[in-house]
Amino acid sequence: DRKHLExxxxxxxxxxxxxxxxxMIGASSENILLNSTLTVKEYGDIEEENAQKQTTNPISASANPEKAANAFDGNMNTSWTGNRGDYITLALDNDTKVTVF
Structure with missing residues (x-):
């Protein structure tokens, strides 16, 4: 909740x-069990980062690369078809990539 950082x-x-x-999480200030760092970015930096992500193709394929985008075009009647051994890689919002074989 952002209110905890305001x-x-x-x-x-x-x-x-x-x-x-x-x-920092712990039983007391002298007994910290877990700690991590959270980075809050400037609003303009986030917009610029998102604009860069949108210009790159988030989907790639080993065969039929021109049709790979059909996998997520919003139309349930389109699809991407591959051959045995082909793959399709999808880039997610959090920079994680998923490869489907």
């Missing part, structure tokens, strides 16, 4: 400032 700025508005937040 602070009151000079204009008396609740905001989340960009930067790194250290998250």
């Amino acid at each position: 602070l009151l700025n000079q204009d008396n508005k609740w905001v989340v400032e960009p930067g790194e937040f250290n998250i």
Whole structure:
């Protein structure tokens, strides 16, 4: 929940400032069991990053690369067909890639 990261700025508005937040979980401040870092990016940086992602093709295939995009064109009547040994790789929103054989 973003409210846990908000602070009151000079204009008396609740905001989340960009930067790194250290998250620590434990029984007490002297007994930290888990810790990690969360990075909050500037709004403009996120828009630029998303624009770069949209210009690249998120789907690739070993055969029929021109038809691979049919797998996710929003039309349930289209499909991508491959031969034995072919693959299709899908790039997801969180930069994870899934390859289907």
